[in-house]
Amino acid sequence: MLSRRETLLTALKAACGLSVSAASPLGTLLATPAAAQAALRPPSQWLFPFGAALRDGPLADEPDYRAAIVRHCRQVVGEGGLKWFDLRPSRDRFVFDQADMQLAFATENGMELRGHTLVWYGAMPDWTKTIASAAEAERELVRHIETVVGRYRGRIKSWDVINEPIPDDPSSRSDIRPSIWQQRLGESHIALALRTAARADPEAKLVINEFDIEFVGDRFRHKRDALLRLVRDLKLRNVPLHAVGLQGHLRGDLAIDMEGLSAFVSEMRSLGLEVLVTELDVVDDKLPGRPELRDMLVAARAYDFLRAIHAAARPAAVLTWGITDKYTWVPIWFKRSDGLANRPLPLDDGYRPKPLMRVLEHFGQGSR
Ligand code: XIL
Numbered sequence: 001m002l003s004r005r006e007t008l009l010t011a012l013k014a015a016c017g018l019s020v021s022a023a024s025p026l027g028t029l030l031a032t033p034a035a036a037q038a039a040l041r042p043p044s045q046w047l048f049p050f051g052a053a054l055r056d057g058p059l060a061d062e063p064d065y066r067a068a069i070v071r072h073c074r075q076v077v078g079e080g081g082l083k084w085f086d087l088r089p090s091r092d093r094f095v096f097d098q099a100d101m102q103l104a105f106a107t108e109n110g111m112e113l114r115g116h117t118l119v120w121y122g123a124m125p126d127w128t129k130t131i132a133s134a135a136e137a138e139r140e141l142v143r144h145i146e147t148v149v150g151r152y153r154g155r156i157k158s159w160d161v162i163n164e165p166i167p168d169d170p171s172s173r174s175d176i177r178p179s180i181w182q183q184r185l186g187e188s189h190i191a192l193a194l195r196t197a198a199r200a201d202p203e204a205k206l207v208i209n210e211f212d213i214e215f216v217g218d219r220f221r222h223k224r225d226a227l228l229r230l231v232r233d234l235k236l237r238n239v240p241l242h243a244v245g246l247q248g249h250l251r252g253d254l255a256i257d258m259e260g261l262s263a264f265v266s267e268m269r270s271l272g273l274e275v276l277v278t279e280l281d282v283v284d285d286k287l288p289g290r291p292e293l294r295d296m297l298v299a300a301r302a303y304d305f306l307r308a309i310h311a312a313a314r315p316a317a318v319l320t321w322g323i324t325d326k327y328t329w330v331p332i333w334f335k336r337s338d339g340l341a342n343r344p345l346p347l348d349d350g351y352r353p354k355p356l357m358r359v360l361e362h363f364g365q366g367s368r
Pocket of ligand 1: 079163329
Protein backbone atom coordinates (compact mmCIF):
# COMPACT_ATOMS: atom_id res chain seq x y z
CA MET A 1 0.00 0.00 0.00
CA LEU A 2 1.18 3.52 -0.72
CA SER A 3 2.13 5.59 2.30
CA ARG A 4 0.36 8.89 2.89
CA ARG A 5 3.55 10.61 1.84
CA GLU A 6 3.79 8.72 -1.45
CA THR A 7 0.12 9.36 -2.19
CA LEU A 8 0.61 13.08 -1.71
CA LEU A 9 3.76 13.20 -3.78
CA THR A 10 2.03 11.35 -6.61
CA ALA A 11 -0.86 13.79 -6.44
CA LEU A 12 1.57 16.71 -6.50
CA LYS A 13 3.28 15.28 -9.55
CA ALA A 14 0.01 14.77 -11.37
CA ALA A 15 -1.33 18.22 -10.60
CA CYS A 16 0.06 21.19 -12.50
CA GLY A 17 3.23 19.45 -13.57
CA LEU A 18 5.02 20.00 -10.28
CA SER A 19 7.79 17.47 -9.94
CA VAL A 20 8.53 16.64 -6.36
CA SER A 21 10.65 13.62 -5.57
CA ALA A 22 10.36 11.91 -2.20
CA ALA A 23 14.03 12.61 -1.64
CA SER A 24 13.77 16.35 -2.32
CA PRO A 25 13.75 18.80 0.59
CA LEU A 26 10.21 19.81 -0.37
CA GLY A 27 9.05 16.18 -0.39
CA THR A 28 10.40 15.68 3.12
CA LEU A 29 9.11 19.01 4.31
CA LEU A 30 5.56 18.43 3.12
CA ALA A 31 5.33 14.85 4.24
CA THR A 32 6.61 15.43 7.78
CA PRO A 33 3.84 16.21 10.26
CA ALA A 34 4.15 19.81 11.45
CA ALA A 35 4.53 18.75 15.06
CA ALA A 36 7.58 16.62 14.24
CA GLN A 37 9.41 19.55 12.67
CA ALA A 38 11.84 21.01 15.12
CA ALA A 39 11.99 24.63 13.99
CA LEU A 40 15.46 25.64 15.04
CA ARG A 41 14.81 29.35 15.06
CA PRO A 42 11.61 31.16 16.01
CA PRO A 43 10.30 33.75 13.51
CA SER A 44 12.18 36.49 15.38
CA GLN A 45 15.43 34.80 14.35
CA TRP A 46 14.73 33.77 10.78
CA LEU A 47 17.47 34.69 8.37
CA PHE A 48 15.21 37.22 6.69
CA PRO A 49 12.61 39.33 8.47
CA PHE A 50 9.19 37.84 7.77
CA GLY A 51 6.01 39.90 7.77
CA ALA A 52 2.50 40.29 6.44
CA ALA A 53 0.02 42.87 5.17
CA LEU A 54 -2.40 44.21 7.78
CA ARG A 55 -6.12 44.73 7.45
CA ASP A 56 -7.53 47.38 9.78
CA GLY A 57 -10.93 45.82 10.65
CA PRO A 58 -9.66 42.61 12.25
CA LEU A 59 -6.68 44.47 13.67
CA ALA A 60 -9.10 46.57 15.70
CA ASP A 61 -11.66 43.85 16.52
CA GLU A 62 -10.03 40.44 16.65
CA PRO A 63 -7.55 39.46 19.35
CA ASP A 64 -6.66 36.23 17.50
CA TYR A 65 -5.73 38.23 14.41
CA ARG A 66 -3.53 40.62 16.37
CA ALA A 67 -1.91 37.69 18.19
CA ALA A 68 -1.12 35.92 14.91
CA ILE A 69 0.53 39.04 13.49
CA VAL A 70 2.56 39.67 16.63
CA ARG A 71 3.60 36.04 16.89
CA HIS A 72 4.85 35.66 13.33
CA CYS A 73 5.85 39.09 12.01
CA ARG A 74 8.87 41.34 12.27
CA GLN A 75 7.53 43.64 9.58
CA VAL A 76 4.06 44.70 8.50
CA VAL A 77 2.58 46.75 5.69
CA GLY A 78 -0.93 48.15 5.37
CA GLU A 79 -3.16 46.57 2.71
CA GLY A 80 -4.42 50.14 2.55
CA GLY A 81 -3.79 53.30 4.53
CA LEU A 82 -0.88 54.80 2.62
CA LYS A 83 -2.46 54.60 -0.81
CA TRP A 84 -3.56 57.87 -2.41
CA PHE A 85 -7.18 56.79 -2.17
CA ASP A 86 -6.90 56.55 1.62
CA LEU A 87 -4.61 59.52 2.27
CA ARG A 88 -6.06 62.06 -0.17
CA PRO A 89 -9.88 62.25 -0.18
CA SER A 90 -9.51 65.70 -1.71
CA ARG A 91 -6.73 67.77 -3.19
CA ASP A 92 -6.08 69.73 -0.02
CA ARG A 93 -6.62 67.10 2.65
CA PHE A 94 -4.21 64.50 3.97
CA VAL A 95 -5.79 61.88 6.26
CA PHE A 96 -3.21 59.92 8.22
CA ASP A 97 -5.45 58.15 10.76
CA GLN A 98 -5.18 54.64 9.29
CA ALA A 99 -1.43 54.82 8.70
CA ASP A 100 -0.79 56.35 12.14
CA MET A 101 -2.74 53.56 13.76
CA GLN A 102 -0.79 50.90 11.85
CA LEU A 103 2.50 52.53 12.76
CA ALA A 104 1.53 52.71 16.44
CA PHE A 105 0.59 49.02 16.41
CA ALA A 106 3.86 48.08 14.70
CA THR A 107 5.98 50.19 17.03
CA GLU A 108 4.26 48.93 20.20
CA ASN A 109 5.01 45.40 19.11
CA GLY A 110 8.59 45.87 17.96
CA MET A 111 7.81 45.57 14.23
CA GLU A 112 8.74 47.78 11.27
CA LEU A 113 5.97 49.22 9.09
CA ARG A 114 6.73 49.30 5.35
CA GLY A 115 5.27 52.12 3.27
CA HIS A 116 2.96 51.10 0.39
CA THR A 117 2.77 53.03 -1.94
CA LEU A 118 3.59 56.48 -3.39
CA VAL A 119 3.23 56.07 -7.17
CA TRP A 120 0.68 53.57 -8.50
CA TYR A 121 -1.93 53.67 -11.23
CA GLY A 122 -4.42 52.04 -8.84
CA ALA A 123 -6.32 53.32 -5.79
CA MET A 124 -6.29 56.90 -7.06
CA PRO A 125 -8.99 59.30 -5.85
CA ASP A 126 -11.17 60.71 -8.62
CA TRP A 127 -9.96 64.28 -8.21
CA THR A 128 -6.50 63.28 -9.54
CA LYS A 129 -8.10 62.84 -12.99
CA THR A 130 -8.36 66.64 -13.15
CA ILE A 131 -4.57 67.05 -13.01
CA ALA A 132 -4.23 68.70 -16.40
CA SER A 133 -0.63 69.64 -17.15
CA ALA A 134 2.92 68.45 -16.62
CA ALA A 135 3.62 71.33 -14.22
CA GLU A 136 0.55 70.51 -12.14
CA ALA A 137 1.41 66.80 -12.06
CA GLU A 138 4.93 67.56 -10.89
CA ARG A 139 3.65 69.90 -8.19
CA GLU A 140 1.11 67.37 -6.86
CA LEU A 141 3.47 64.40 -6.95
CA VAL A 142 6.26 66.27 -5.18
CA ARG A 143 3.92 67.71 -2.57
CA HIS A 144 2.44 64.28 -1.85
CA ILE A 145 5.77 62.54 -1.46
CA GLU A 146 7.35 65.33 0.59
CA THR A 147 4.36 65.43 2.94
CA VAL A 148 3.92 61.68 3.39
CA VAL A 149 7.55 60.52 3.47
CA GLY A 150 8.48 63.63 5.49
CA ARG A 151 5.83 62.89 8.13
CA TYR A 152 7.15 59.36 8.67
CA ARG A 153 10.84 60.20 8.26
CA GLY A 154 12.96 57.82 10.34
CA ARG A 155 9.90 55.77 11.27
CA ILE A 156 8.91 54.14 7.97
CA LYS A 157 12.27 52.84 6.77
CA SER A 158 11.28 51.13 3.53
CA TRP A 159 8.98 52.56 0.86
CA ASP A 160 7.40 51.06 -2.24
CA VAL A 161 7.97 54.34 -4.04
CA ILE A 162 6.94 52.93 -7.42
CA ASN A 163 4.33 50.19 -7.65
CA GLU A 164 3.65 48.12 -10.79
CA PRO A 165 5.34 50.36 -13.40
CA ILE A 166 5.46 47.72 -16.15
CA PRO A 167 2.34 46.91 -18.23
CA ASP A 168 0.81 43.42 -18.16
CA ASP A 169 2.07 42.68 -21.64
CA PRO A 170 4.78 45.22 -22.49
CA SER A 171 5.07 46.01 -26.18
CA SER A 172 8.76 46.88 -25.81
CA ARG A 173 11.42 47.13 -23.12
CA SER A 174 10.66 50.78 -22.62
CA ASP A 175 6.91 50.36 -22.21
CA ILE A 176 5.56 51.94 -18.98
CA ARG A 177 2.08 51.35 -17.58
CA PRO A 178 -0.33 54.25 -18.12
CA SER A 179 -1.21 56.38 -15.08
CA ILE A 180 -1.91 60.06 -14.58
CA TRP A 181 1.81 60.54 -13.85
CA GLN A 182 2.92 58.69 -16.98
CA GLN A 183 0.38 60.57 -19.08
CA ARG A 184 1.40 64.00 -17.85
CA LEU A 185 5.14 63.56 -17.21
CA GLY A 186 6.22 60.48 -19.13
CA GLU A 187 8.79 58.12 -17.63
CA SER A 188 10.57 61.01 -15.89
CA HIS A 189 7.93 60.78 -13.12
CA ILE A 190 9.73 57.68 -11.82
CA ALA A 191 13.07 59.41 -11.22
CA LEU A 192 11.24 62.48 -9.90
CA ALA A 193 9.41 60.35 -7.31
CA LEU A 194 12.56 58.52 -6.23
CA ARG A 195 14.59 61.73 -5.92
CA THR A 196 11.84 63.44 -3.97
CA ALA A 197 11.51 60.49 -1.59
CA ALA A 198 15.30 60.46 -1.04
CA ARG A 199 15.25 64.16 -0.18
CA ALA A 200 12.32 63.72 2.22
CA ASP A 201 14.05 60.86 4.06
CA PRO A 202 17.67 60.28 3.05
CA GLU A 203 17.87 57.11 5.18
CA ALA A 204 14.81 55.38 3.76
CA LYS A 205 15.13 52.28 1.57
CA LEU A 206 13.50 53.08 -1.78
CA VAL A 207 11.88 50.23 -3.66
CA ILE A 208 10.34 49.55 -7.07
CA ASN A 209 7.69 46.87 -6.63
CA GLU A 210 6.40 44.63 -9.44
CA PHE A 211 4.37 41.46 -10.09
CA ASP A 212 4.19 38.74 -12.76
CA ILE A 213 7.88 38.54 -13.40
CA GLU A 214 8.49 34.98 -12.15
CA PHE A 215 6.52 32.64 -14.39
CA VAL A 216 7.42 30.60 -17.47
CA GLY A 217 6.28 32.28 -20.69
CA ASP A 218 7.00 35.11 -23.10
CA ARG A 219 4.73 37.65 -21.41
CA PHE A 220 6.54 37.22 -18.11
CA ARG A 221 9.99 37.26 -19.71
CA HIS A 222 9.07 40.50 -21.44
CA LYS A 223 8.00 41.95 -18.09
CA ARG A 224 11.30 40.95 -16.49
CA ASP A 225 13.22 42.47 -19.40
CA ALA A 226 11.28 45.73 -19.20
CA LEU A 227 11.82 45.98 -15.43
CA LEU A 228 15.51 45.26 -15.87
CA ARG A 229 15.74 47.99 -18.52
CA LEU A 230 14.03 50.51 -16.22
CA VAL A 231 16.16 49.67 -13.19
CA ARG A 232 19.44 49.71 -15.17
CA ASP A 233 18.56 53.05 -16.64
CA LEU A 234 17.81 54.55 -13.20
CA LYS A 235 21.07 53.21 -11.73
CA LEU A 236 23.03 54.49 -14.71
CA ARG A 237 21.66 57.96 -14.06
CA ASN A 238 22.39 57.72 -10.31
CA VAL A 239 18.75 57.95 -9.33
CA PRO A 240 18.36 56.83 -5.70
CA LEU A 241 16.97 53.28 -5.71
CA HIS A 242 17.88 50.59 -3.21
CA ALA A 243 15.78 47.52 -3.84
CA VAL A 244 13.38 45.73 -6.11
CA GLY A 245 10.29 44.22 -4.54
CA LEU A 246 8.94 41.03 -6.07
CA GLN A 247 5.30 41.07 -5.09
CA GLY A 248 5.02 37.31 -5.52
CA HIS A 249 1.30 36.98 -6.20
CA LEU A 250 2.00 33.47 -7.45
CA ARG A 251 -0.44 31.41 -9.48
CA GLY A 252 -1.16 27.85 -8.54
CA ASP A 253 -1.54 27.07 -12.27
CA LEU A 254 1.65 28.75 -13.54
CA ALA A 255 5.13 27.26 -13.20
CA ILE A 256 8.00 29.39 -11.90
CA ASP A 257 10.76 30.13 -14.41
CA MET A 258 13.50 28.96 -12.05
CA GLU A 259 16.43 30.00 -14.24
CA GLY A 260 14.83 33.22 -15.41
CA LEU A 261 13.99 34.31 -11.87
CA SER A 262 17.42 33.41 -10.45
CA ALA A 263 19.10 35.28 -13.29
CA PHE A 264 16.91 38.31 -12.64
CA VAL A 265 17.77 38.33 -8.93
CA SER A 266 21.50 37.98 -9.75
CA GLU A 267 21.21 40.90 -12.14
CA MET A 268 19.61 43.05 -9.41
CA ARG A 269 22.39 42.12 -6.99
CA SER A 270 25.05 42.99 -9.53
CA LEU A 271 23.43 46.42 -9.89
CA GLY A 272 23.84 46.78 -6.11
CA LEU A 273 20.14 46.36 -5.33
CA GLU A 274 18.51 44.28 -2.62
CA VAL A 275 15.60 42.02 -3.47
CA LEU A 276 12.53 41.78 -1.25
CA VAL A 277 9.45 39.62 -1.48
CA THR A 278 6.68 42.06 -0.68
CA GLU A 279 3.23 40.50 -1.28
CA LEU A 280 3.55 36.73 -1.39
CA ASP A 281 0.42 34.58 -1.74
CA VAL A 282 -0.63 31.79 -4.07
CA VAL A 283 -3.76 32.33 -6.16
CA ASP A 284 -5.55 28.98 -6.02
CA ASP A 285 -8.67 29.47 -8.14
CA LYS A 286 -7.51 26.96 -10.76
CA LEU A 287 -6.25 24.31 -8.31
CA PRO A 288 -8.17 21.16 -7.33
CA GLY A 289 -10.69 21.72 -4.53
CA ARG A 290 -9.56 19.24 -1.87
CA PRO A 291 -8.04 21.47 0.81
CA GLU A 292 -5.23 19.10 1.84
CA LEU A 293 -3.97 18.74 -1.73
CA ARG A 294 -4.56 22.40 -2.53
CA ASP A 295 -2.49 23.49 0.48
CA MET A 296 0.36 21.27 -0.70
CA LEU A 297 0.24 22.71 -4.22
CA VAL A 298 0.23 26.24 -2.83
CA ALA A 299 3.23 25.43 -0.66
CA ALA A 300 5.06 23.74 -3.54
CA ARG A 301 4.64 26.80 -5.76
CA ALA A 302 5.98 29.12 -3.06
CA TYR A 303 8.84 26.69 -2.47
CA ASP A 304 9.93 26.94 -6.11
CA PHE A 305 9.68 30.73 -6.00
CA LEU A 306 11.73 31.08 -2.82
CA ARG A 307 14.24 28.48 -3.97
CA ALA A 308 14.88 30.30 -7.25
CA ILE A 309 15.40 33.58 -5.38
CA HIS A 310 17.63 32.02 -2.74
CA ALA A 311 19.75 30.39 -5.45
CA ALA A 312 20.89 33.92 -6.33
CA ALA A 313 20.61 35.83 -3.04
CA ARG A 314 18.90 35.85 0.32
CA PRO A 315 15.91 38.21 0.16
CA ALA A 316 16.16 41.27 2.42
CA ALA A 317 12.63 40.53 3.68
CA VAL A 318 9.68 38.29 2.89
CA LEU A 319 6.13 39.54 3.43
CA THR A 320 2.90 37.74 2.59
CA TRP A 321 -0.18 39.73 1.50
CA GLY A 322 -2.18 38.84 4.61
CA ILE A 323 -1.52 36.25 7.27
CA THR A 324 -4.75 34.19 7.31
CA ASP A 325 -7.06 32.80 4.60
CA LYS A 326 -9.85 34.49 6.56
CA TYR A 327 -8.74 37.90 5.25
CA THR A 328 -7.33 37.94 1.73
CA TRP A 329 -7.75 40.07 -1.36
CA VAL A 330 -7.62 36.97 -3.62
CA PRO A 331 -11.42 36.40 -3.95
CA ILE A 332 -11.87 39.97 -5.24
CA TRP A 333 -10.23 38.87 -8.50
CA PHE A 334 -9.88 35.10 -8.30
CA LYS A 335 -13.00 33.60 -6.74
CA ARG A 336 -13.26 29.84 -7.25
CA SER A 337 -16.04 28.61 -9.51
CA ASP A 338 -16.84 25.68 -7.14
CA GLY A 339 -17.76 28.10 -4.34
CA LEU A 340 -14.95 26.90 -2.04
CA ALA A 341 -13.01 29.58 -0.17
CA ASN A 342 -9.54 30.54 -1.43
CA ARG A 343 -6.57 29.31 0.62
CA PRO A 344 -3.64 31.50 -0.49
CA LEU A 345 -1.94 32.35 2.82
CA PRO A 346 0.28 30.77 5.53
CA LEU A 347 -2.44 30.36 8.20
CA ASP A 348 -5.90 28.89 7.61
CA ASP A 349 -9.10 30.67 8.62
CA GLY A 350 -8.73 29.30 12.17
CA TYR A 351 -5.14 30.64 12.40
CA ARG A 352 -3.61 27.17 12.11
CA PRO A 353 -0.30 27.02 10.18
CA LYS A 354 -0.55 25.48 6.71
CA PRO A 355 2.18 23.84 4.61
CA LEU A 356 2.97 27.29 3.19
CA MET A 357 4.06 28.39 6.68
CA ARG A 358 6.38 25.35 6.83
CA VAL A 359 7.95 26.41 3.54
CA LEU A 360 8.55 29.91 4.92
CA GLU A 361 10.01 28.40 8.11
CA HIS A 362 12.25 26.19 6.03
CA PHE A 363 13.84 29.13 4.20
CA GLY A 364 13.82 31.20 7.38
CA GLN A 365 16.12 28.57 8.93
CA GLY A 366 18.57 29.02 6.08
CA SER A 367 17.68 25.66 4.45
CA ARG A 368 17.26 25.31 0.68
C1 XIL B 1 -5.11 45.27 -2.74
C2 XIL B 1 -5.67 45.14 -1.33
O1 XIL B 1 -5.29 43.92 -0.79
C3 XIL B 1 -7.17 45.25 -1.37
O2 XIL B 1 -7.70 45.20 -0.06
C4 XIL B 1 -7.55 46.53 -2.08
O3 XIL B 1 -8.91 46.64 -2.22
C5 XIL B 1 -6.94 46.60 -3.46
O4 XIL B 1 -5.55 46.46 -3.35
N1 XIL B 1 -0.94 44.54 -5.64
C6 XIL B 1 -0.71 45.59 -4.76
C7 XIL B 1 -1.61 45.79 -3.61
O5 XIL B 1 0.32 46.26 -4.86
O6 XIL B 1 -1.69 47.14 -3.23
C8 XIL B 1 -2.98 45.23 -3.87
O7 XIL B 1 -3.72 45.31 -2.66
C9 XIL B 1 -2.90 43.80 -4.37
C10 XIL B 1 -2.13 43.73 -5.65
